Amino acid sequence: KNQVEQSPQSLIILEGKNCTLQCNYTVSPFSNLRWYKQDTGRGPVSLTIMTFSENTKSNGRYTATLDADTKQSSLHITASQLSDSASYICVVSSNDYKLSFGAGTTVTVRA
Amino acid sequence: NAGVTQTPKFQVLKTGQSMTLQCAQDMNHEYMSWYRQDPGMGLRLIHYSVGAGITDQGEVPNGYNVSRSTTEDFPLRLLSAAPSQTSVYFCASSPSGGAFGEQFFGPGTRLTVL
Numbered sequence: 001k002n003q004v005e006q007s008p009q010s011l012i013i014l015e016g017k018n019c020t021l022q023c024n025y026t027v028s029p030f031s032n033l034r035w036y037k038q039d040t041g042r043g044p045v046s047l048t049i050m051t052f053s054e055n056t057k058s059n060g061r062y063t064a065t066l067d068a069d070t071k072q073s074s075l076h077i078t079a080s081q082l083s084d085s086a087s088y089i090c091v092v093s094s095n096d097y098k099l100s101f102g103a104g105t106t107v108t109v110r111a
Numbered sequence: 112n113a114g115v116t117q118t119p120k121f122q123v124l125k126t127g128q129s130m131t132l133q134c135a136q137d138m139n140h141e142y143m144s145w146y147r148q149d150p151g152m153g154l155r156l157i158h159y160s161v162g163a164g165i166t167d168q169g170e171v172p173n174g175y176n177v178s179r180s181t182t183e184d185f186p187l188r189l190l191s192a193a194p195s196q197t198s199v200y201f202c203a204s205s206p207s208g209g210a211f212g213e214q215f216f217g218p219g220t221r222l223t224v225l
Contacts, residue, residue: 004153034213043115043201043216044154089153091214099214101153 002027004092006102013080013109021105023073023090031093035064035075038087038104047075047088080109112137115217117202123223124192132187132220134202142205142212143185144169145177147198148219154201160185192224 004025013019025033032051036044048057048064050073057064061078077084090102118133136143144159156169160179174196176188185204189196200220205212 036214041219043203043218044214045216046213049213099156101155103151103153 002092002094002098002100004090004100004102006088006090006105008105009103010106010108013107015080015082015109015111017080019077019080019107021075021077021088021090021107023075023092023102025071025073025090025092025100027071027092027094027100029095030068030071031095033064033066033073033093034091035062035073036089036091038089040086044089077107080107082109082111085109114138115202115204115215117200117217117220119220120218121221123225124189125225126192126194128192130189130192132189132200132202132222134185134187134217135183136185136202136204136215137183138204138206138215139182140204140206140215141182142207143179144203144205144214145175145185145187146201146203147171147196148201149198157187157200189222194224196222197224198222 007022034049035047038044048059050057050066063076066073087104087106089104092100115136141162145157146154148154155171158177160166163182166177202217203214
């Protein structure tokens with residue numbers, strides 16, 4: 001069964017600090033991996049997409065990495081801001097049009 | 112563009128009642144889907160549609176029906192509500208199939224079944 005595991009489940013960081021979220025998956029055959037940001041009470045919004053041949057993709061202060069060999073991805077948040085407080089969801093697509101969702105990591109940024 | 116809209120935002124039902132969650136998109140996307148989100152779990156696919164007149168079951172379809180008479184609208188019907196259907200429901204659309212297209216999500220409907 002295709003699975004996506006995210007860690008940690010939640011974390012608290014001080015404003016201005018960096019943090020890294022992890023995503024491990026067993027989805028096969030792999031098509032692409034997206035990171036979504038979900039603010040409280042709202043739907044998820046796509047941050048980045050990575051295909052098999054991409055190692056790194058940035059979107060402002062968000063940088064995603066992908067190691068397709070070990071089936072791991074990370075999302076790094078640089079110089080965190082209060083607006084980064086949200087849940088971050090890893091979504092892996094397989095070539096048969098199936099999406100597998102992680103449970104998400106809840107990030108709380110404190111002033 | 113309004114994107115993906117969902118109504119209502121909140122709903123409380125009694126066990127056995129039926130209702131329809133509305134979803135509409137104005138982006139002319141072919142692919143639409145319904146998910147439920149429960150604490151500690153990833154989003155789970157209920158039903159999806161690859162175009163008007165075509166629907167199919169997802170991972171957790173029991174107790175739900177859908178129809179797709181137009182490209183824009185994709186309502187989700189709860190036939191006889193049960194407490195296990197208490198959840199947050201998200202509708203999403205995509206310009207192409209789920210494997211390759213970015214999912215655009217609506218704001219969600221929080222449903223409580225007593």
